[in-house]
Amino acid sequence: MYLNNIKLLFIQPCVAESKKIRFKAEFSSDVSNIMPYLNSVVKSGSYNSNMPSFTFKKDSRLINIYANDMTVAKAINETDAYSIMDFVKDLINETYDNKNSIEPNYEMRKKPSAFKIYSYLPKKNCKKCGETTCIAFASKLLTGVKTLNQCAFLEEEQYKEKLKSLSDLLEFA
Incomplete structure (x- = not known):
C-alpha cells in the first residue's frame, strides 16, 4: 500500500x-x-x-x-x-x-471555452434550460451548474452527433 x-x-x-x-x-x-x-x-x-x-x-x-x-x-x-x-x-x-x-501523461489538459461548447449547441435561445441564451447555458455547463440533459433539443435525432461531441468535450471540463 x-x-x-x-x-x-x-x-x-x-x-x-x-x-x-x-x-x-x-x-x-x-x-x-x-x-x-x-x-x-x-x-x-x-x-x-x-x-x-x-x-x-x-x-x-x-x-x-x-x-x-x-x-x-x-x-x-x-x-x-x-x-x-x-x-x-x-x-x-x-x-x-x-x-x-499505465502510460504516464505529463500534459496539462486544457478546459474548453464557453464559445467552444456553444458551437455545438442548437443556438435556439429557447430558455427551456432556465437560461436566457445558449451561451449562458454553455457557461453553466462548464462550471457544472447545468447538465446536457437540460437542453431539450439535444435529445432530438438531428443533434445526436453534437450531443456526443459535447459529452466528450465536457469530460475534460
Missing part, C-alpha cells in the same frame, strides 16, 4: 455553495510521482507539473490533489468528506499498484 492514510485537517463552509463544506486533508506520503499516472487514469482530470497538482471532479465535488495534501470543495457533510478521502486513497493506491501497465 503506497498511501497508508489521509488525515482530515479542517472543515469550513464552502464558498461556492453555502449549504456544503470544503475541507483539507493530509497524506501520509508524498504522492507527486503518482500524479502523471492519475492523469492517464482519470480522463477528466487536469495535471499541473509546475505545482505539482492534479484536479478533477467527482460528481459535483472539486478535488485538488497536491504532493502532501488535498482540498475538496462542495462536499455534502463530514461523512461525505471521509467518503471522498477513502475514494482518493483507493484511487491513489490502485493507480500505484497498476502503474507498470
Whole structure:
C-alpha cells in the first residue's frame, strides 16, 4: 500500500455553495510521482507539473490533489468528506499498484471555452434550460451548474452527433 492514510485537517463552509463544506486533508506520503499516472487514469482530470497538482471532479465535488495534501470543495457533510478521502486513497493506491501497465501523461489538459461548447449547441435561445441564451447555458455547463440533459433539443435525432461531441468535450471540463 503506497498511501497508508489521509488525515482530515479542517472543515469550513464552502464558498461556492453555502449549504456544503470544503475541507483539507493530509497524506501520509508524498504522492507527486503518482500524479502523471492519475492523469492517464482519470480522463477528466487536469495535471499541473509546475505545482505539482492534479484536479478533477467527482460528481459535483472539486478535488485538488497536491504532493502532501488535498482540498475538496462542495462536499455534502463530514461523512461525505471521509467518503471522498477513502475514494482518493483507493484511487491513489490502485493507480500505484497498476502503474507498470499505465502510460504516464505529463500534459496539462486544457478546459474548453464557453464559445467552444456553444458551437455545438442548437443556438435556439429557447430558455427551456432556465437560461436566457445558449451561451449562458454553455457557461453553466462548464462550471457544472447545468447538465446536457437540460437542453431539450439535444435529445432530438438531428443533434445526436453534437450531443456526443459535447459529452466528450465536457469530460475534460
